[in-house]
Amino acid sequence: MAVLSKPVTEPKPGFSQIPVIDISDPESKHALVKACEDFGFFKVINHGVSSELVSVLEHEAVDFFSLPKSEKTQLAGYPFGYGNSKIGRNGDVGWVEYLLMNANLASGSDPFLPGLLKNPETFRNALEEYTRSVRKMTCDVLEMITDGLKIKPRNTLSKLVSDQNADSIFRLNHYPPCPLINKNVIGFGEHTDPQIISVLRSNNTSGLQINLTDGSWISVPSDHSSFFFNVGDSLQVMTNGRFKSVRHRVVANSKKSRVSMIYFAGPSLTQRIAPLTCLVDNEDERLYEEFTWSEYRNSAYKSRLSDNRLQPFERKTIK
Numbered sequence: 001m002a003v004l005s006k007p008v009t010e011p012k013p014g015f016s017q018i019p020v021i022d023i024s025d026p027e028s029k030h031a032l033v034k035a036c037e038d039f040g041f042f043k044v045i046n047h048g049v050s051s052e053l054v055s056v057l058e059h060e061a062v063d064f065f066s067l068p069k070s071e072k073t074q075l076a077g078y079p080f081g082y083g084n085s086k087i088g089r090n091g092d093v094g095w096v097e098y099l100l101m102n103a104n105l106a107s108g109s110d111p112f113l114p115g116l117l118k119n120p121e122t123f124r125n126a127l128e129e130y131t132r133s134v135r136k137m138t139c140d141v142l143e144m145i146t147d148g149l150k151i152k153p154r155n156t157l158s159k160l161v162s163d164q165n166a167d168s169i170f171r172l173n174h175y176p177p178c179p180l181i182n183k184n185v186i187g188f189g190e191h192t193d194p195q196i197i198s199v200l201r202s203n204n205t206s207g208l209q210i211n212l213t214d215g216s217w218i219s220v221p222s223d224h225s226s227f228f229f230n231v232g233d234s235l236q237v238m239t240n241g242r243f244k245s246v247r248h249r250v251v252a253n254s255k256k257s258r259v260s261m262i263y264f265a266g267p268s269l270t271q272r273i274a275p276l277t278c279l280v281d282n283e284d285e286r287l288y289e290e291f292t293w294s295e296y297r298n299s300a301y302k303s304r305l306s307d308n309r310l311q312p313f314e315r316k317t318i319k
């Protein structure tokens, strides 16, 4: 994995205020809305996703990444499949290898990676159960958010994610220990996620950092039994900028390997994305032009990782 290290701004030391949301308590809806406004990021506890299920999938992932490189590269593909160092198609690189899969419910009897793995049954079953369970948790969180924002009906956001044709993605990332003396090797460069919301779970190796609204970076302490949620660009648009799509990145660890699994909850390709009318008092306040998820996804996939992908969709104000 030949990846050059770039200078990285040191994260703020000793910051420990990442919002922690107990989703078993309906009253958490207010803290949830505040977390989306202030950070675009929060940690979820008491989530009800089985830890056994998570560890079966993590074992499968570790087994997959420990296969010889020659076998893994047979699974290379775009957009779905195995990748090593190269992120996307526009020149981004990182100290990472990954497996990217379609998590769309309606893609047929073999929804993930048809024919890709040699003995896919255990892997596929674990993946199916995991995505079902994480999708349900995501819908619960989105419904608490709509409650907290006083949006009716409650399923205004969750129905986009539970749609049979929802364009969701599942990603496994593996960051091997990086032996270079320079500890600032980028595993996954800074970016925002284009979807509605992303749900991340990792093993107990840290490396994830988020960018605060003042521009500083903070390290997110790892917690293998919790889930971390990122507000995506589409939710920033639907809330007319009230929620922030958080910039985040991963810095490689010099000693331990990091394995993360991320569920990216996107809407169906034909879904129109625009500020929700109930959150905009008058037309002049509307910050974004309307687009379909398909238009946004096409545009996003032509961009570099660190680009501001929403910029072309910002509304020009006429004075």
Ligand SMILES: C=C1C[C@]23C[C@@]1(O)CC[C@H]2[C@@]12CC[C@H](O)[C@@](C)(C(=O)O1)[C@H]2[C@@H]3C(=O)O
Pocket (backbone or CB within 6 Å): 079, 087, 088, 089, 090, 092, 100, 169, 171, 191, 192, 193, 194, 195, 264, 300, 301, 302, 303, 304, 305
């Ligand atoms: C450089 C890129 C990788 C990415 C597609 C893109 O052109 C810009 C968005 C990137 C991103 C970030 C979040 C997810 O990891 C991802 C799968 C996505 O939907 O958008 C990746 C894309 C990718 O790895 O192909």
Ligand SMILES: O=C(O)CCC(=O)C(=O)O
Pocket (backbone or CB within 6 Å): 171, 173, 188, 193, 200, 202, 208, 248, 249, 250, 260, 262
């Ligand atoms: O692997 C991680 O911890 C985060 C990766 C990420 O942000 C992404 O895949 O979009």
Ligand SMILES: [Fe+2]
Pocket (backbone or CB within 6 Å): 191, 192, 193, 248
């Ligand atoms: Fe991301």
